[in-house]
Amino acid sequence: MNLLVNGEPRQVREGSTVRDLLQELKVTAERVAVEVNAEVVRKARHAEHRLNEGDKVEVVTFVGGG
């Protein structure tokens, strides 16, 4: 299944959830926020939110800024 993660194409297996994706990316959920198709997916729902072919996923964090 093909996704667009932070603007880059990425393949994950069918039926993957947001939690599966983060594990694959070796990212701890605590330090990121995740958006699928421009909607925030709350941490509590990472394990149940299934991804679909063509989903646009954004994984963001806090960085320095003014």
Next chain:
Amino acid sequence: MQDTPLTIAGRTFHSRLIIGTGKYPSFEVMKRCHEASGAEMVTVAVRRLDLTAKGEASMMHWIDTKRMTLLPNTAGCYNAEDAVRTCRLAEELGMSKWVKLEVLGDEKTLYPDVEETVKAARILVKEGFTVLPYTSDDPITARKLEDAGCAAVMPLAAPIGSGLGIRNPHNLRLIREVIKVPMIVDAGVGTASDAAIALELGCDALLMNTAIAGAKDPVLMASAMKKAVEAGREAFLAGRIPRKAYASASSPITGLVGE
């Protein structure tokens, strides 16, 4: 005279200086600047996580979140929709609904797009966010932002990162007159005297990043800014003397020897 602490949306701050987390030579210097500035609120930005970086140090380890209120910004957004989206992500990240709304209109000037800013502010207030919007030094827009339910209004002193200082003190004074919520001057300060002037004009607080982070000695500048903000506030409360065209002697003009 005892000053009353700065209160924004019911939260009390003893420091009137808010500082950024960008452009420091290192996270360690940033942390020391935060300490030297006495600030109790710091801005952060929301960006895509670099998925190629391995074991990258997180900036958040260098921010004392027990002492600091985090104020995520929407820097880099050029329309209301992106700004609202960024705020929702910031809430999920920081578990707080406080945001610095910044909708820019132009890459060269980084001037705010006030129309989109007001539009985003209305949506965010409706969603329960505590909105602190960066805006131009236009009193009419300031009033619209207050009417939209913003917790403060943050006019610029000069373009972001320019260090040009307070370009239009008259407008800042006008804004202070027309709004009831705190006025926080955001952007454009270059050095300590600029900070003092902002507070002397009656600004309730000051937000800066580059003036500290870009100084030759950022930690020393953070300390200078702390003092300037305190001095400016005290001078404002003390009430300055009126400006006069001619001299007025400080010493008695009678009783001189040899009279």
